[in-house]
Amino acid sequence: MIHKRPSASGAVLFCMPVAVMLVVAVADVVAGPGVGLLPLVSLGPAFSGLIGGWRFTALIGTVALMLCIGLGLYDDLFDGRRGFTALVSVAGVTGAGIAAALMRARREVELASVRSIAEVAQRVLLRPVPLTAGALQAAVSYTSAVAEARIGGDLYEVVASPHGTRVIVGDVQGKGLAxxxxxxxxxxxxREAAHDEPDLIGLGERLERSVARELEGEKFVTAVLAQIGSDHEAVFLNYGHPAPMLVRRDGRADFPDPPSWAPPLGLGIEGVSGPEPYSVSFVPGEQLLLYTDGVTEARDGDGRFYPLAERVHLLKETGANRALEALREDLAQHAVGPPHDDAAMLLLRYHGHGKGKSAPVD
Incomplete structure (x- = not known):
């Protein structure tokens, strides 16, 4: 297990209760008993209850009580009620701080449990993509817009089927558990249809039927399906999703649009036909990036969208995972504040090696 040293800001926070009590003590000695600063000693355990555990709070509270007694005796405040009132104030704030620290610790345990469940759900729902699939190398990046979440409404999958490597990247309308x-x-x-359906149209129709049975109202899923075989072509089926980015061997970026736009999965517009498959050349040495609109719609401080085509040079990194990580970090630097939408990216590199068994990404 790796133990991290506390950060400078964390050390400052933990020193704050002692610093506050020291300032109050100096001010009380300088100003004299007439000013009535003694109850402010309770600020020490008040701060400690917000930043530390219950033991730390109890320790600071004990120090505060001893300091309160010492200052009270120095100022001769125990001849009347002022000294005892200050003691009661410090003891009460210490008790409240301990209670607050215990409640925060309980919430942290609950949050850790939720994170653990989310990680298990991620492994079940968004399984690691194959490191290699035939002649392709694959890497994936996922950033959820929901605080503390690992998963959201974006989806991806790579399946090495008898009909070629089949890929999906999609974006579910909405966020959260639904x-x-x-x-x-x-x-x-x-995952089921990718192995069974002999062509991409049949695969898309299976998905349409499954989504139509489950979705209600006007909910929908945008998605792009891709199939890469041994003929140096990539075939796409686009359900209202952003066009994929093809990085040619000369570093040029292409965004092949479908011949006609089709509605998303589950929308079921009567009289509107489904998407038409279209193919583009995809040869060894080239890369294919499929992504969701959380990538291209990320805005900087001036409201400019993320210029994906201008960042194609980042994908020159050695190794698909390193290249995609460089792109993800650049996207995070471009966006202002936390992400407003889930962002998924799936990178396929045509390395041209012989077919072999798939290996999961670590």
Missing amino acids: AVETAAVVLAAF
Whole structure:
């Protein structure tokens, strides 16, 4: 286990209760008993209850009580009620600080439990993509917009099927548990159909039926499906999703749009046909990035969207994971504040090696 040293800001916070009591003590000695600063000693245990555990709070409270007694005797305040009132004040604040520290510790335990459940859910829902699939290297990045969450409404999967490597990246309308449930439906349907359906249209129709059974009202899922075989082509089926980015061998970025735009999965607009498959060349030495709109719609301080095409040079890094991590860090630096939407990226590199068994990403 790696133990981290406390940060400078953390050390300052833990020194604050002692510093406050020291300032109060000096001010009381300088100003004299007539000013009535003694009850302010209780600020020490008050601060400690907010930043430390109950033992730390109890220790600071004990020091505060001893300091209060010492100053009270120095100022001759125990001849009347002022000294005892200050003692009661410090003891009461110490008790309240201990209670607050215990409640915070309980919430931290509950939060750790929720995080653990979220991590298990992530491993079940968003399984690690294969490190290699045929002639492809794969890497994935996921950033959730929900505080303390590991998963959200974006989804991805890579399946090495008898019909070629099949990929999906999608974005569920909305956030929270409802979006996670919908993403689970789409991924389960894709994982099964990717092995069974001989063509991409049949795969898309299976997904459409599965989503239509589960979704209610006007909820929908944008998605792009891709199939990469041994013919140096990538075939896409786009359900209202941002166009993928193809990085050519000369470093140029292409965004192949579908011949006609189709509605998202689950929207079921009567009289509107589904998406048409379209293919583009995809040869060894090239890269394919599929992503959600949380990437391209991230804004900087001036309201400018993330210029994905201008950041294509970041994908020159050796290793698919390192390249995608460089892009993710650049995206985080571009955006102002916490992310407003989930952001998923799936990178496929055509390395041109022979087919082999898939290995999970660590």
